[in-house]
Amino acid sequence: MASSAAEEKKNIVIIGGGIIGCTTAYFLTRHPAFSPTKHSITILEATSIASGASGKAGGLLALWAYPSCIVPLSYKLHAELAAEHNGEKRWGYRTLHCGSLSANGKVHTPRVVGDGDMSGNKEEWQKLPKTNAKRKPVVGLPQDLDWFDGDSVTSYSKMGDPTTTAQVHPYEFTTSMADLASEAGAKVILGSVTSIDQADSGVKSVTYTAKDTQESHTLPATDVILSAGPWTSHIFPAAPIDAMRAHSVTIKAEVSPYAIFSEIDLPSNFTGSGNVKRRHGRFVSPEMYARPHGEVYACGEGDTLVPLPKSSDLVECDESRCQDIIDYVGSISTPLREGEVLVKQACYLPSVSHGNGPLIGQTGIKGLLLATGHTCWGIQNSCATGKLMSEFVFDGKAKSANISSLDPRKVL
Ligand SMILES: Cc1cc2nc3c(=O)[nH]c(=O)nc-3n(C[C@H](O)[C@H](O)[C@H](O)COP(=O)(O)OP(=O)(O)OC[C@H]3O[C@@H](n4cnc5c(N)ncnc54)[C@H](O)[C@@H]3O)c2cc1C
Ligand SMILES: *[C@@H]1O[C@H](CO)[C@@H](O)[C@H](O)[C@H]1NC(C)=O
Numbered sequence: 001m002a003s004s005a006a007e008e009k010k011n012i013v014i015i016g017g018g019i020i021g022c023t024t025a026y027f028l029t030r031h032p033a034f035s036p037t038k039h040s041i042t043i044l045e046a047t048s049i050a051s052g053a054s055g056k057a058g059g060l061l062a063l064w065a066y067p068s069c070i071v072p073l074s075y076k077l078h079a080e081l082a083a084e085h086n087g088e089k090r091w092g093y094r095t096l097h098c099g100s101l102s103a104n105g106k107v108h109t110p111r112v113v114g115d116g117d118m119s120g121n122k123e124e125w126q127k128l129p130k131t132n133a134k135r136k137p138v139v140g141l142p143q144d145l146d147w148f149d150g151d152s153v154t155s156y157s158k159m160g161d162p163t164t165t166a167q168v169h170p171y172e173f174t175t176s177m178a179d180l181a182s183e184a185g186a187k188v189i190l191g192s193v194t195s196i197d198q199a200d201s202g203v204k205s206v207t208y209t210a211k212d213t214q215e216s217h218t219l220p221a222t223d224v225i226l227s228a229g230p231w232t233s234h235i236f237p238a239a240p241i242d243a244m245r246a247h248s249v250t251i252k253a254e255v256s257p258y259a260i261f262s263e264i265d266l267p268s269n270f271t272g273s274g275n276v277k278r279r280h281g282r283f284v285s286p287e288m289y290a291r292p293h294g295e296v297y298a299c300g301e302g303d304t305l306v307p308l309p310k311s312s313d314l315v316e317c318d319e320s321r322c323q324d325i326i327d328y329v330g331s332i333s334t335p336l337r338e339g340e341v342l343v344k345q346a347c348y349l350p351s352v353s354h355g356n357g358p359l360i361g362q363t364g365i366k367g368l369l370l371a372t373g374h375t376c377w378g379i380q381n382s383c384a385t386g387k388l389m390s391e392f393v394f395d396g397k398a399k400s401a402n403i404s405s406l407d408p409r410k411v412l
């Protein structure tokens, strides 16, 4: 008994090719009512797929994330997708441990480079602490969490284990979702949306500027899903979405599978490589996620110094903020201090102005759905959001979870 919503021919337009737009496209193509000959699904992406936070996030998934009305569904869907599409290989899906630790940072003087005299064994290195030397036992510190220096860790508490915590490589996951949706009939167009056009009865089309020709085009639409992350309010000003910049790095290092939330007490004589004296005061809290294939992702805190630019390719990365992260994690970990820095990057997090979020569902304008404001759990909550969006489109309502608390109409 197909609902009337599923019987009409649908032109579905998804605005934004981040993780939310791409999982939405994927789940639309998997909905039992979807027929590629009858319905059309188009992702309109301004720059390139996963060019914003969705390609630059950490990728942690956790049953202890929030909000609780979608977390268990999304965590389970991630595991199912990984099993179905070989996510372990394709997007680095794996389960891992998670904990938070406090540690004392140490100053490590960089190697003193001589004036060309490379003879003899005179290279001066700051003596590195031996990882296992004189380690005071720290209550609860797991044996295999061995990538922090000797006596730097002062306390540890477990936050999750492989039954409650997992990870994906967010860029690989997002682009895979776009590819799998495309193979099943969805279309990706590179173009920047300039307006969502309405008729009396609701949405009727979406107008965009094509990326290659800079020409304006209009796509007819029966259903529009607005999932432009932090840019959502640029397209639909009524949406109360804010943006916060965050920097991150990846470092080459072969370490045991843990995601670590840290609080580092920096020494008073701490100066980073950039010679910035304790920009952030005494305590800093970088996060470090081990990834498969010998890589660690580390990110710092957010800043609001530079407002969200017009598009993802114009996001400014402040190298000195990346260097801070590298110096901070290097002050407690030899593998991270010595590992080659692979990537330095920045992106913007989408959040809901008055707190809470995300906003998932109807807007009060017929045919216009919102899926945004996922703050720091958009990777974790992407699958549930995509699945629920496919239900709004084809079933007229959310079926897999009770998300009345995320209803955008409450804040629009
Ligand atoms: C440093 C950092 C670490 C994070 N770590 C994690 C983590 O470990 N786990 C987790 O669950 N979450 C994490 N997140 C959060 C997660 O990255 C975001 O919640 C998520 O990526 C948001 O996805 P999105 O699709 O809504 O937005 P975005 O990824 O920003 O995608 C929006 C897309 O819309 C496009 N767009 C913009 N304007 C237009 C327009 N006019 N027309 C067409 N397209 C347009 C953009 O180009 C962009 O591709 C982290 C975020 C940051 C910043
Ligand atoms: C920094 O201070 C610590 C003591 O707090 C000292 O042991 C160390 O040698 C100092 N390092 C540098 C480079 O000055």
Ligand SMILES: *[C@@H]1O[C@H](CO)[C@@H](O)[C@H](O)[C@H]1NC(C)=O
Binding pocket: 402, 403, 404, 405
């Ligand atoms: C859905 O959750 C809300 C609380 O967020 C609750 O008030 C409501 O009764 C729930 N609805 C159903 C159908 O369970």
